Amino acid sequence: MRRRSSLVLLSLAVFFTALSPLVRWYAFPRLAKIPAGQYQAVVLEARDATLLDYGTMRPKKVAKVSIVQTLKGDVEEARRIDRATGRDVVVWDGLAYVVGPDGAMVSQVPERYVFDAHTQEPVHAGGESVDGDPVERRGVEFKFPFLTQKRDYYYFDAQARSSAPIHYRGTQEFRGLEVYYFEQTVPWTKVPLPKRMPVEGVTPQTVAAMGMERWYTTKRMFWVDPVTGAPVNGEEVHREEMRFTDGKQRPITAFAGHVKMREDYVRHTVDLVSSQRQAVLLMTSYLPWGSLLLGVALLSLALLLEARGRRPAAGGTGGVSGAKGSRPPRCGARARGWSSPKHRAASPP
Amino acid sequence: MRAVIAAAIGLVAAFAIVLLVTAVGPPDGSTSPEPLLTTVPAHP
Known part of the structure; x- marks a missing residue:
């Protein structure tokens, strides 16, 4: 009986010991993925902001500007690209919808973001775009990879349609979570006007005909949960100007404000990320370490039983x-x- | 010899279960019927 028990224990010991590295280094990279059908929205606000009145072409102070950022996964398109590229991809259709204090639209910028569901690397297929312009992303956007590292990443800037480094600036505590703080400063850059303007009859072409172009600078800040790679908070100190191409007239401020996530969305995001990180930790920490310890314990028990059986x-x-x-x-x-x-x-x- | 067989059974079982789970993988789900928002939602 003891012989059979020790053999069963040995078998279980090997099972659990082998499970440990297999879960961490084989299963986790294949199972941890962003769901193709994810849908999420977040509201950001800039209080006491400056906003351009396109009717008078004068900047004015407003109590609040809201930005509604929605991301919606297109599962059918993701499957089509999966088949074409052989990669497990996510296709996000996004919309950044900016609303003035009166509830009227200030601007709206749609985009399509295609990326690897596991690694978050951009995949250049499926018509990735910003406001209808084809783009080729480098690095990340909206979310960081699973198990985010303490290093700089490339972050795609939808306004400039280009990627630039976003710098790791240290580890902080945010609402009870240990998060990595990232910061990116985009210097004054000439950027396209949104194709949908807030005033009827005003288009990027008419603005260009007036001899104006849009420039923008921002300081982008993210507090990222390193386990899931999800930002739990985001802020931007954002400025936009309409500049005259002749350089003779002073630029007009189109927008200036400190954009922050609305408090209820911060709480919601922290709660969501706190629960999701448990699933990642299960595969990267709890299961590998738990099964390894169990394997060692079972092996010890098996050896003990065997030794007792052999004792004269x-x-x-x-x-x-x-x-x-x-x-x-x-x-x-x-x-x-x-x-x-x-x-x-x-x-x- | 029996010890080797027992260990092999444990090893094969571990590989089999991990390969099976990763082959099945998590579900993709379906495209949400929710629209891209053009109004400010009252709450998350």
Whole structure:
């Protein structure tokens, strides 16, 4: 009975010990992925902002500007690109919809973002675009990779249609979570006007005909949960100007404000990320370490049982068993345990 | 010999279960019927 038990324990020990690296380095990279059908929205606000009135072409102070950022996964398109590229991809259709204090649209910029569901690397297929312009992303956008590292990443800037480094600036605590703080400063850059303008009849072409162009600068800040790679908070100190191409007139501020996530969305995001990180930790920490410890414990138990089975009875001819007179003393591999049939055959009867 | 067989069974079982789970993979789900928002939602 003890021999069978120790063999079962040995088998389980090997099972759990092998499971540990397999889960961490084989299963996790293949199972951890952003769901293709994800849908999420976040609201950001800039209070006491400056906004251009396109009717008068003068900047004005407003109490609040809201930005509604929606991301919606297109599962059918992701499957089509999967088949074409052989990669597990996510296709996000996004919309950054900017609303003025009166609830009217200020601008809207749609975009399509195609990326690897596991690594978050951009995939240049499926019509990735910003406001209808084809783009080729480098690095990340909206979200960082699983197990985010303490290093700089490339972050895609939808306004400039280009990627630039976003710098890791340290580890902080945010609402009870240990997060990595990233910061990117985009210097004054000439950027396209949104194709949908807030005033009827005003288009990027009419603005260009007036001899104006749009320039923008921003300081972008993210507090990122390093386990899931999801930002739990984001802010931007954002400025836009309409500049005259002749350079003779002073630029007009189109927007200036400190954009922050609305408090209820911060709470919601922190709650969501706190639960999602458990699933990632299960595969990167809890299961690998738990199964390794269990494997070592089971192996120890199996060895202990085997050693007890092999231990010779005290006194060779006496001892407990001898005293009872039930069996002759047995020892070595013959007694019980992990002996081979050959070994047993060679043992004396 | 029995110990080797027992260990091999444990190893094969571990590989089999991990390969099976990764082959099945998590579900993709379906495209959400929710629209891209053009109004400010009252709450998340």
